[in-house]
Amino acid sequence: MAAVAPTLARRIARPGMLPLCSRPQAWGRAARQSPGLPRAPSLLLTQRRAFSNNKILVELDEGSGIATMKLKSPPVNSLSLDFLTEFCISLEKLENNRGCRGVIFTSAIPKIFSSGLDITEMCRKSTEHYAEFWRAVQEMWLRVYGSNMVTVAAINGSSPAGGCLLALSCDYRIMAENPKFSIGLNEAQLGIVAPFWFKDTFVNVVGHRVAERSLQLGCLHSAPEALRIGLVDELVPEEKLQDKAAAVIAQWLALPDHARQLTKSMMRKLVLDRLVAHREEDIQNFISFITKESIQKSLHMYMEMLKKKKG
Numbered sequence: 001m002a003a004v005a006p007t008l009a010r011r012i013a014r015p016g017m018l019p020l021c022s023r024p025q026a027w028g029r030a031a032r033q034s035p036g037l038p039r040a041p042s043l044l045l046t047q048r049r050a051f052s053n054n055k056i057l058v059e060l061d062e063g064s065g066i067a068t069m070k071l072k073s074p075p076v077n078s079l080s081l082d083f084l085t086e087f088c089i090s091l092e093k094l095e096n097n098r099g100c101r102g103v104i105f106t107s108a109i110p111k112i113f114s115s116g117l118d119i120t121e122m123c124r125k126s127t128e129h130y131a132e133f134w135r136a137v138q139e140m141w142l143r144v145y146g147s148n149m150v151t152v153a154a155i156n157g158s159s160p161a162g163g164c165l166l167a168l169s170c171d172y173r174i175m176a177e178n179p180k181f182s183i184g185l186n187e188a189q190l191g192i193v194a195p196f197w198f199k200d201t202f203v204n205v206v207g208h209r210v211a212e213r214s215l216q217l218g219c220l221h222s223a224p225e226a227l228r229i230g231l232v233d234e235l236v237p238e239e240k241l242q243d244k245a246a247a248v249i250a251q252w253l254a255l256p257d258h259a260r261q262l263t264k265s266m267m268r269k270l271v272l273d274r275l276v277a278h279r280e281e282d283i284q285n286f287i288s289f290i291t292k293e294s295i296q297k298s299l300h301m302y303m304e305m306l307k308k309k310k311g
């Protein structure tokens, strides 16, 4: 992480500092101006701007107003505190840029979208670290789920747990049609529990019955299965993923921003407000849960299992 990053991490981690959804910003501010009819990305004489930090590469196509956030944190794009901090900073930059109206989240790592929360951040750390880490996880979700922009997950690899949450928080999910790629909230398999806002986000996408079964069993669904249960909206060949994601965003951006944004707010507000109202309590719950010896043992065993699988 760059030298300034710890300061930024603390800034994000400070209670009440940035959460999009505790301020009217995401929904209350004037709608982004639509720059005329959306144009097919391939037809544009585009000007691309890119910025990058250690873990995220951002490219903004100024012609279409569509940005791509490429996760590039080898080996598996795990969501560490550093990663989450850099992610939130990048997303905030885009959110504050009125020329950016849509974002595609995808991975620069072959075969893996994101392996979810970095398990090592939840093992044998101090209470202060757990609080800071969990606040950063909350922050990522609040920012993506509450974003004013059109958000599309272009899922070009496996996406367990926190990786799945990132995809679930978008407006639309497109997955590469590779049956080897899987996605789901598999927390139960690790001996841990998906928090209520993971669960709420999941229920809002797939419905109560499918979510209940999938969560209890900690299912990782293959790409075709994910399509069948509505966890992803469509499958496309991997090489077409980016173009398809841009085309979907262009279609969504054809509508007046204010109508789309107010509708999104109406659909998501209840779930967002629930976490905003109970943020500190949720952090305390996380700390009480994760510091249990039995939970630490489960996580340790899971990490060992990952190592053994590798041979």
Ligand SMILES: CCCCCCCCC/C=C/C(=O)SCCNC(=O)CCNC(=O)[C@H](O)C(C)(C)COP(=O)(O)OP(=O)(O)OC[C@H]1O[C@@H](n2cnc3c(N)ncnc32)[C@H](O)[C@@H]1OP(=O)(O)O
Binding pocket: 075, 076, 078, 112, 114, 115, 116, 117, 118, 119, 120, 158, 160, 161, 162, 163, 186, 187, 190, 192, 193, 194, 195, 285, 286, 289, 290, 303, 306, 307, 310
């Ligand atoms: C009341 C309620 C309160 C709240 C209660 C608490 C709520 C917590 C909610 C938790 C949410 C989560 O996201 S928990 C995280 C869940 N994630 C997972 O289960 C994913 C586990 N990983 C995998 O399945 C695989 O690694 C996968 C991503 C498919 C890639 O497989 P590959 O074969 O390509 O690669 P691997 O060899 O397995 O992994 C490469 C290296 O990356 C490491 N690695 C893999 N995933 C990792 C991860 N998530 N965190 C850290 N490290 C990880 C491996 O150990 C290897 O390390 P080396 O051996 O050193 O190279």
